[in-house]
Structure formats: C-alpha cells, structure tokens
Amino acid sequence: xxxAIRFGVDLGGTKTEIVALAPDGRELLRRRVVTPxxxxxxxxxxxxxxxxxxxxxxxGSGSVGLGTPGSISRAxxxxxxxxxxxxxxxxxxxxxxxxxxxxxxxxxxxxCFALSEAIDGAGHDAAVVFGAILGTGVGAGIVVExxxxxxxxxxxxxxxxxxxxxxxxxxxxxAACFCGRxxxxxxxxxxxxxxxxxxxxxxxxxxxxxxxxxxxxxDPSCNATLERYEERLARALAHVINLLDPDVIVFGGGLSNxxxxxxxxxxxxxxxxxSDRVDTRLxxxxxxxxxxxxxxxxxxxxx
Ligand SMILES: [Zn+2]
Numbered sequence: 377x378x379x380a381i382r383f384g385v386d387l388g389g390t391k392t393e394i395v396a397l398a399p400d401g402r403e404l405l406r407r408r409v410v411t412p413x414x415x416x417x418x419x420x421x422x423x424x425x426x427x428x429x430x431x432x433x434x435x436g437s438g439s440v441g442l443g444t445p446g447s448i449s450r451a452x453x454x455x456x457x458x459x460x461x462x463x464x465x466x467x468x469x470x471x472x473x474x475x476x477x478x479x480x481x482x483x484x485x486x487x488c489f490a491l492s493e494a495i496d497g498a499g500h501d502a503a504v505v506f507g508a509i510l511g512t513g514v515g516a517g518i519v520v521e522x523x524x525x526x527x528x529x530x531x532x533x534x535x536x537x538x539x540x541x542x543x544x545x546x547x548x549x550x551a552a553c554f555c556g557r558x559x560x561x562x563x564x565x566x567x568x569x570x571x572x573x574x575x576x577x578x579x580x581x582x583x584x585x586x587x588x589x590x591x592x593x594x595d596p597s598c599n600a601t602l603e604r605y606e607e608r609l610a611r612a613l614a615h616v617i618n619l620l621d622p623d624v625i626v627f628g629g630g631l632s633n634x635x636x637x638x639x640x641x642x643x644x645x646x647x648x649x650x651s652d653r654v655d656t657r658l659x660x661x662x663x664x665x666x667x668x669x670x671x672x673x674x675x676x677x678x679x
Pocket of ligand 1: 560
C-alpha cells in the first residue's frame, strides 16, 4: 500500500526544504528553513519539526525521503562524504527514524535530482536516466525503471571522480581534486574548472559565469574556453554512454543553463562513442532547484 502523502526533505548546507507530494506529483505544501550551522542535534530537531509541522498542517501522515550531501555507508550505517561535516560519522537515518517513528529512505542529492527528472521531469518516458549536476562540483545519479541505482558501495553515479577520459598530453596529470587524486572529471567540468582552464590559457582570472556570458557575446578567448569545456564534457559523457547507454542524460546545476550545450555536445560525442550512431537524448532539467525535494519524496515510488 503506497502512502497518500510523500514528504521529501532536502538537507542542504545553508537551507533545508520540505515538500509534500500527492501521488500525482502535485505539491501540497512546501516550506524552507535555515539549516543549523554545524550542529548535528539541532539539525535532527529541525528535520523532525519540518515533518511533524507539515503533517499537522495537512492533517495526515506520510512517507519520508531525505536527500543529503554525502552517502550512508552500507557497512556502518553512518553518513560520510558530506560537506556539512557535522553530519559525517552520524547515524542520521537511524536517529531520524527513531524520532519520526517510521522507516525513512535516504540518498544523496545527485540521486534525488536524477530520480526527480526520471519520475516526472525530462526523463519521465525513459527507462534509464543519467542525471548529471554541473555546478560548483560534479555529481550524478542513475535511475533505472524509476528506481535509484545504488550499489553495494552506495556510489553508483560517482562519475565526477573518474579521470577525464581520452586525455591529451597537456591535460595530464590535471589539477588536484579534494578526493586526493589528480585530474578528476569534477576538476575539469565544475564551474571552478572552467575558470581555472581559462586562467591557464589566457592568464585572465574571471568566474565561470563571466566566461560563459562573454562567450555568448562573441568574445573569442571565452568562446575558445567554452569550446574546450564542451569537448571535455562530450568525452566524459561518451564514457558514460559506452558503459551505461542511458536513454536520456539530464543536466542540472548552474551550468545546465548554457543553452548551446544541448546542441553542441551531441554533435561532438560521436567521436568517442563506440557506435556508428548515437541516439542518446541530452536534455535540460524540468524541475530546476526543486529536484532535491521532489526526488527525495519519490524515494518511496510513484505508484
Ligand atoms: Zn576527485
């Protein structure tokens, strides 16, 4: 029996949001609070209050899905890899289940993004969805037939920490990544990577946003930087297509707003995809910043 109300909670570094969805995806309620700064117990209090207040307001209870940065270790049940470091090493799932008196489902924000787009977004008609977030970092999630692919290590989709494929001589070893390795896809394809690459090529230190807007106005050096970015993104996605062959790849994050990516990348990726033609669809997200909460709510399935 599926719940009538699905609550999705997106725990972010600065704000925490809750949404209540009806089975058809209609939003019944949405609230946002400031995330307590580096205080685990206060964070648990805030999450609990968001759910209980929403239930009181709607006059009914429901299932709860939580999207967090980082992932729950299958071996220990503890959260790890979160940039809100007070959460790392904490049994957040178990603690929240005890407080709310029910099982909750939890996954990382990239998986929530992919699930939201797979259920009723850009990939609603696709069997296999690869959702990639291109922002201050690079994350991704994989959804197969409406379910998040998780894996025994709970890292399916952690494509941002694979190396940039088919590297050129001047792309090796690449910049140091926070994960301890060099030349990760994230170091090339996140916003700071564009800025670094542009500075390296031109000596000019400007933000990714400025590079993109100047490229669109016809600035030759910014356009060259954006072309290098598109070529690297095409290579990185060709790797994904060769391995997973998703029906659709959906972009989220700030860089997903660059309209020309959706024409230029499919023109380039065929050079590396191991096929005589590439029918993979590349799409912009439908739900934008709402993907985190909506995907968390859909962790309990649609029907
Ligand atoms: Zn890395």
